[in-house]
Amino acid sequence: MSSDLDTDRPVMPEPEEPPGHALPAVTPERVLAVLALLVPIVAMLWVGSYDKLDPEAGGVPFFYWYQLLWVPASAVFTVAAYLLINRDEKARRAARAGKAGEVR
C-alpha cells in the first residue's frame, strides 16, 4: 500500500509551522480576490437579470450582447484577483524570509 509513486523523499512529519504562518490565512487581499472572482459567477448564474430582449444594441437582443460583454468584464475581475493574490503571496514570502532570517 505504501509504494511510493515517485519519490525517494522520506515521509516528513507535518511541519510545525505551515509556511505563511506569519500572516493569517484570511487577509484583505485574499478576501477581495475571492469577491472579485465571485462577481462574474453570480452575474452569470442570475439568469433572470438578463433574460430579456430589450434594450437591443446594434440589432442584437440584450440577452446576447449582455453576456458577450461579461466575457471581457470577467477577464477584468480575474486580472484584479490575480494582482491581489500576487501581492498577498509576495507579502507571505517576505514574512517567511524574515522569519527564516531570525531563526538563523
Add this chain to the structure above:
Amino acid sequence: MNGVNVPALTVFVLFFLLVTVMGFLASRWRRADNAHHLDEWGLGGRSFGTWVTWFLLGGDLYTAYTFVAVPAAVYATGAAGFFAVPYTIVAYPLVFLFLPRLWSVSRVHGYVTPADFVRGRYGSRPLSLMVALTGILATMPYIALQLVGIQAVLDVLGVGGGENANWFVKDLPLFIAFGVLAAYTYSSGLRAPALIAFVKDALIYVVIIVAVIYIPIRLGGYGHIFDTVGEKFAAPKSGGSLTVPENKQWTYATLALGSAMALFMYPHSVTGVLASKSRNTVRRNMAIMPAYSLMLGLLALLGFMAIAAGVGKGDKGFNTQLSVPQLFENMFPDWFTGVAFAAIGIGALVPAAIMSIAAANLFTRNVYKEFLRPAATPADETRVAKLVSLLVKVGALVFVLGMDKQAAINLQLLGGLWILQTFVSIVGGLFTRWFHHWALLAGWAAGMVYGTWKAYGIASPKTKHFGGNAAEIPGIGEIGYIGLTAFVLNLLVAVVLTLVLRAVKAPDGPDETRPGDYSAESGDVEPKNAPEPVAAH
C-alpha cells in the same frame, strides 16, 4: 454536398500537410536531455510559458466539436444553446481558486495525472483507480466526437460524404487524418499539439473575425438576422426561442455552472495545466483565457446567421451539425471555405491528440504502474503511454465508424456528468484532508448511478434514452442539469459517511503531501532534501 469543392479541398489539404510537418518536427522543439521520462512525452517537459499554455489550453478546450455543436444548438434551440457562453465565463474565475494548488502539489510530487494526486493525498488505491477510470471513460467519447467534427467538414467538402459510397472510400480521408495524427502524437507527445495549436488558434481567430463581420454584411445586418430568427422561432413547434423560457432559467444556470465545474476535471485540461512551467503561468492563463470565450460567443451567433441565410430551410431531416459548415460554404469564396474548414479540421486534431495523451497518462500511471507493473521505470512508462495513445485513438475510430453518431453524442453528454463526480475527491482534496477516502468513493458511486439512471430516462426525438441532460431537481422542483444534482448528492453522501467513518475511527490512508506543497512555486521545487523549503531562496 453535390460534387467536390476543389479549391476548398486544396486549401484544406495544404493546411493539413503544414500541421503534419509541424507535428513531426515538434519532437525537436525544446527537447530536454531526459527524453525517456513521461514528463517529457506526456507533459512537454513541464516547460510551457504563459503564451504557449494559452494556445495549448485554447486548442485543448475549444474543440472542433465545440465549433460545430455550439452553433448547431443555437441554430436548433436559440437562447438555450447559448449557455456555452456563461459556462466559459464562470469556468475561469472558478478554477482560479484551485488550479494553482493542483499545479503546485503536482510539481512538488511529480504528479502527471489527477489520479496521481488523489493517490498521494488519500493514500487510497481504489479511489485513485476510480478517478483514473472515470477520466478515461469520459475522454473516449470526447475523442470520438472530434472525429464527428472532421466528418462534418468532409461531408460538406464533398469528400467522404454520400450515403451510398463504399464504406472504405467514404471513410478513407478520416483514416488518413487519424493515422497521421496518431503517428506524430506517438513520436512527439504533447509538444506536437502544443505547436500545432498555434496554427489552429490563429486560423480560428481569423475565420471567426471574418465570419462575424462579413456574413452579417451579406445578410443585411444583425438586426435583420435576429428579426428572421425571431420569425422562425415564433412559429408553433419551432423548438426555439430568443430568450430562455422562464421555466428553463434554472436549467440554463445549472448547465453553465455544472459544465464549468466539470471542465477542469477532464484529464486533458489537467494535462494542459500541469504542462505549464509556473504557478503564475496558470493564474495568468485564467485571466487571458476569456479571449477564447469571446470567440466562442461570436461563434454561437453563427447559428443564427445560418438560420437567416436559410441553411437547411425546408429540409426536414437536416443535420443541424452541418449548419455552420454549410453556412461557410454558402457564404465564403471557395478558398476561404477551405481555410475555415482547415480551422475546424485542425481544431479536431489538437484536442484529440491531447486527450489521447491524457488518457494514456492515466492508464500508464494509475493502472499499469499501480496495479500491473509497479517496478516500471520512467522509460517503461513512456513506452506504454505511447502505445496506449495509439490504442485510444483506434478505439475512438472504431467507435465512430461502428456505432451510431448519436451514441457518441449521448456518451459525451454522460461523460461530462461522470467527470463532474470526481470533483469532490480532487478539489476537496486540494483544500482539506477531512474527507474519508471510502466516503468519497461512496459519494462518487452515488453520483454516477443517480446521474446515469436519470439520464437514461430522458427521451428525445432522436434517441430513446440519454436524450438530454436536464431533469427535475428533487426538493426544488425546477428543471436542472442532472450532473450538478448528482454532484450535490455525491457531496452529501461523502460528508455524511465521512462523519460516520470518523466517528467510528475508521483507519485512514497515509497523506504524502504537506500544507506547504500546495503553495509551492517552481523555484521552491528542490525541497526534497532541504528541511525548510523556504530557506532555499
